[in-house]
Amino acid sequence: DARVTQTPRHKVTEMGQEVTMRCQPILGHNTVFWYRQTMMQGLELLAYFRNRAPLDDSGMPKDRFSAEMPDATLATLKIQPSEPRDSAVYFCASGLVGGTTSEQFFGPGTRLTVL
Amino acid sequence: DAKTTQPPSMDCAEGRAANLPCNHSTISGNEYVYWYRQIHSQGPQYIIHGLKNNETNEMASLIITEDRKSSTLILPHATLRDTAVYYCIVYSNTGKLIFGQGTTLQVKP
Numbered sequence: 001d002a003r004v005t006q007t008p009r010h011k012v013t014e015m016g017q018e019v020t021m022r023c024q025p026i027l028g029h030n031t032v033f034w035y036r037q038t039m040m041q042g043l044e045l046l047a048y049f050r051n052r053a054p055l056d057d058s059g060m061p062k063d064r065f066s067a068e069m070p071d072a073t074l075a076t077l078k079i080q081p082s083e084p085r086d087s088a089v090y091f092c093a094s095g096l097v098g099g100t101t102s103e104q105f106f107g108p109g110t111r112l113t114v115l
Numbered sequence: 116d117a118k119t120t121q122p123p124s125m126d127c128a129e130g131r132a133a134n135l136p137c138n139h140s141t142i143s144g145n146e147y148v149y150w151y152r153q154i155h156s157q158g159p160q161y162i163i164h165g166l167k168n169n170e171t172n173e174m175a176s177l178i179i180t181e182d183r184k185s186s187t188l189i190l191p192h193a194t195l196r197d198t199a200v201y202y203c204i205v206y207s208n209t210g211k212l213i214f215g216q217g218t219t220l221q222v223k224p
Contacts, residue, residue: 004158031210043159043202043214050210091158097210102149104212106158 002026004107006092012113018080021110023092024073031097032075033104034060034067038088046090049075050097082114119203124219127197133190135218137203140184147206148179150188151214152199159202159214162188193222 005024013019025032033048047057052069060067064083069075079086089111095104120138127133139148149164163170163177165186170177176189190197202217 035214042216043153045211045213048210055210093158102147102206102210102212103161103164104159106160109158 002105004092004094004105006090006107006110008110009108010111010113012115013082014115015083016081017114018078019082019086019112019114021077021090021092021112023075023077023094023107025075025092025094026105027073029094029096029105031055031095031104032069033093033095034075034077035091035093035106036088037091037109043091046077079112082112084114087112087114119205119215121201121203121215121218123216124221126221126223127190127193129195129222129224130192133193133197133220133222135188135190135201135203135220136185137188138185139203139205142183142205143207144183145207148177148183148186149204149206149212150175150177151202151204151212152197153202153217154196154199162201164206193220195222195224198222 007022031050034046037043046060047067049069066078089109091109093104093106147164150162151159153159162174165177179186200217200219202214204212
């Protein structure tokens, strides 16, 4: 049963530290998404890639966040430096997106706490 | 993408049908209606999508009105495990899904 995996599942860090979250998309999917979920803002799209190329990162704070896809099996989301307001659950999703189809499969999320 | 309006919360008795409404009065002709749900502490899960015809799969049915300005997700026999937040999303072929606040469905024994 193919699934999106994310590591770590939980991360507690101090303000100013670098945080790297990793995602392994489902093999064969052409699009990878990063979302952030908080109680206040709900589920927000941060960035997404199509065939490993960044398509849209307009939802991401550019000064501290960066997203990359070094190969087809790994997507990373990095925060440097981290701040308490970055505390949230970060979800990665992948899908075979094209035309009218956008069925996305979500990972279990990384729960980030920045002290 | 067109915005959607959903009631913030609903209750349903276990074993009964759960009918979750969604308004999308500004939907365009080429935009699809997608439904996802999020069970507590998990990532969202795809349920179903449709353009203008009614759709059914093993999880649910989707009824879209003829003018396409609203739709209803039907869970025919709700169970306690269907307690979740249900998101109705209007999708154009940008690849992006924009999640709103959704409807919190509480299935009660």
